[in-house]
Amino acid sequence: MSLADSDRELVVAELDREPTRAEAALFENLWSEHCAYRSSRPLLSAFDSEGEGVVIGPGDDAAVVALPGEDESGDGDGENATYVTLGIESHNHPSYVDPFDGAATGVGGIVRDTLSMGAYPIALADSLYFGEFDREHSKYLFEGVVEGISHYGNCIGVPTVAGSVDFHPDYEGNPLVNVACVGLTDEERLVTAEAQEPGNKLVLVGNATGRDGLGGASFASEDLAEDAETEDRPAVQVGDPYAEKLLIEANEQLVDEGLIESARDLGAAGLGGASSELVAKGGLGAEIELERVHQREPNMSALEILLAESQERMCYEVEPENVDRVCEIAERFDLGCSVIGEITEGNYVATFEGETVVDVDAEFLGEGAPMNDLPSDDPEQPETELPEVDLAEAVETVVASPNTASKRWVYRQYDHEVGVRTSVGPGDDAAIIAVREADQGLAISSGAAPNWTDAAPYEGARAVALENATNIAAKGATPLAAVDCLNGGNPEKPDVYGGFTGIVDGLAEMCETLSTPVVGGNVSLYNDSVAGPIPPTPTLAMIGAKEGYDAPPLSVESESESELVLVGDLGLERGECRLGGSEYLAQFDGSDRFPALPDEPAALIEALAAVADDDATLAVHDVSHGGLAVALAEMVTDEAGLDVSLPGDDPTGELFHEQPGRALIQTESVDAVREAFDGVAPVYELGSATGDGALAIDVGDETIATDAAEIGDLRETIERELE
Template structure:
């Protein structure tokens, strides 16, 4: 990738001269799709970003929301898609490191990670290679830095074969006194580069992330992938904590896309200021680096801090204590963004123009066609076995057992449930976290599928008795220059924005990743949403049945089942309309959260991927089973979101609570058989918990 002729003309006209080599490279990266959001920014105004609890909306390294007057949560999300295709281990590991540093730059201590991963068909050897490498990279980095990975999702779909997605979210804990932003404060303050040495790894990462993956990407683009060191990141986390405790930092930005050039220019631009930087003062690990390489290297575990002159010595002492380096590379000014290398000017441009001067793209879009009804005939036993045993709906224990989710001793509800729950003892609240998307849904119907993604994440949180508080999104799409691809991307943006608004959840941050396209074609439009919610205390109803209650299904509509976007059709072929969504999602979610915390509620589980069949299978244990009845076998495989199975000893109280909010239907009863018996009109099935567990162990069995 290089600076286009039209962009070169704009830059030259603004500068009044030809750009230098370093300026050309800097504009190329900062004006790339990855950094400037040239194709997506015109759409992002659809999101509601303000709310009663919002402290810092989108625009900083992470969003910040208040749990109470004294406790804030910072939350962010990012993608590391192309790097994870080229080098699964390092690509995924450095994705974790990058999002953690986004949280550090807000003055927050990272307390939880959520990863949402998307790969080609599980039966393909290359997909499993990427899958194993990515999970290993996430677990290695997260475990080494001592931040628990508590939530996430995994999906397999043919259209990710040439371009997997690795979306990682992080939440951190801070308060009003510790809060830091990425807005430079005052001319005369020093700019300090803090952390590891700068090398040549990750050169041009931002521009690499803004173009389709080539057939030879795994070899040719390897230099664009950063190499992380989690042990250095752990030291950086603790050093950052001490710097914040001692009030040493005026503003901060982590070094990610476009390296030092991106971080430092964005920092001063947000304050309406400039900078004087001498690149040769940057501590380096490779000899002979030139100014452009130093400016754009995306070497990991580095931060840029704005520090008052009187605090510089103390910052360097703290760096030495944590075996890190802190180089004074320049200072904040009220002029241009000005960089020299060995005394010679290599960049001299207005900082705001660098970050905000890229013209937006005006792209054509085509609405996706409506699906036709084409539902194949199927046998209930075979369909149950196919869907419950599919990699998409199978147990993800093989993944999350590799993550240390107990470190920091906050995890009250671990991975494997609808949502994780962290104990925020500082506020005496539980923080529920859910993250993910479903490519089957958004392939079938981008707008409605994205609405369903928003509703499902909120339902996951409500099923654990928590009320949704805020969200961040990672919007992934293919090449936006293709009208059908851009039409699908526009659909997921509008659908996700409309549902979050309907639920009353502000979107306080996010990331856009386009050009996820390869020789095998574009990815499905994929709107990963990471949502948090809160509740009093740290207890939540489990997913597993107790064996002592009535089973109800709440939510949904009274319409006949629709199988569009379902795992059943993904496995058997065919198409159908997408299921109807509730017209009052905010009231529905609020009521689910209330009922989940009833003393008479023994178990709760949302109905989503795989439908009711998978939900019931996941609730079984060797000691607790269920006998249920439905009118139509399709009811078992309809994936209409916003529904929850509730095991209760007081069904009348549940019906009363949902009287004006949603339909309530009785499914049957739980028992101590350790088996699931289903009567579905003219068909029936009975399966034991043992056989269900065997069906659901397909990933573990293949990769063990």
């Protein structure tokens, strides 16, 4: 770890002296890209973070949103309102170096962010991105990451209910692991990360501090080197999910008894990061005695104690009269507990065995990093080069692609029913979690689309936001709020920064159009390696609300009196489909411009949610990755098939273009669907369900037919390769 010369000059000017070794390391970590957002913060003002029901927006450990319509006033912000917390984090570099521990501790970190708000975690969503599936190294990372997530989540008893998995050659040297967590709290239980009162004590609760994870924040703020898997292993934390489970329950007890004034989990930059950020938010300082920190390794230095990123630790602000009770609860749950210092009105001061090792202004430490003014190049528009492929072969290839194939191999390793709140689990368009406290269902969708944003960062990011909203509406829910994890390569490269700027603007624009505030998030840059930069990747985790917990299924029912309709564009731009960003072009090495998006996305989402909840609706499924061909295949089961006809004259474009905001609806009342979407989106009658489990697609001069067994075999690509 070393502080950059330009930053050192600023620190020396502020302190009027040279920084101590511990101070220099603390500044280096807290002023890193990972913590200070030096290259991205100037762009983030594009996001609209305010809206009805938003209780706490960006800047805390997690965002807080009130579920609508519970209190007497009907605006969702009364004393009886149920609060939902929502946060998202990345653990990209650690997951490359050590896929199991890197992914596992990513789960642990976002769960502790939830605890920091006085909330109980109820659901996880993971969005994962790897190199091409046929590469052995990609499979190694994929299997290790999934195992790490499943191990940690299953052990702590928080269900993983949603997410996504994508494969793209540009993730070969730098996979992405983005994890979101949803929690529940209310006004009385709400805690923030803002220190409240001088004289209150700082109490460290949780696992003992070791030397793991040293310099993790700075490690996450640089390109991955070729030898990262061996040289950067000490920067990866080691998780203990059983200690995390104890910490979850202890935190619940502390909150129930009203013993916590403020809280922050120990993540990036360890104790130094958590405690300094806590007091800085309150405009206060602290005095900390580092030797009081309970440690698991001998002879630890002040710098190691201050910056180690050992997991399963929380920093609490506690009133003096409540300290003993906090320690009693920690002991009851077999957790370590140290009273390490107190809140002051002065500087942030850390001592070690009587020697002052840190004495700085907390606000300068947290907010003093200068922002970067980086050059940006606009991405080039792709040329149109469409392959000539047999249509039946194209359908089989796209349906069997690892990107569009079933992800059952992944989510069957997750306990998605623990906690008995999961009404709709993984494998559907969106998950539904039962919030019985409010008699509402909470819909959760999470993911991005690397092919889309690689082809067109701005339009692709707009499409990602619309796609997540469509997933939620397909379950009959209305989008409520979102958090984002913005992943990019080295921002010092103008073309990379141009792509990153595009995904920020595109995501912000569509979320605002959908009246869905982006209430928090995370930025991960320098996802660059010897293999090159990753595609700009705007993971979005979105939640929506609906009355009750029921939702229409994704799969069709074998009903003779129903019809299957497509809502949305069959073809685009007067018959000329735009296939840019599609899995079809990815599989057959073509290129094209990205398709235009619907003209009225907000009205479309509102109408789809209403139709999904209509009694005449039997099944709903969004049309996106892989296009109509994949969506049709996903709706077929062993008991129910589909017999459909495409009414257009461009079967390739109609089957494979990936404009989001479209849905397949099995309905007993086509007229009701047409009425709901009148003036919003076109409605096409495609066909009906059958009882034989087969899929037959009439494209005019030929019929593409597959039976249930063939479809099942095509969609089991991942499972077949890994087992």
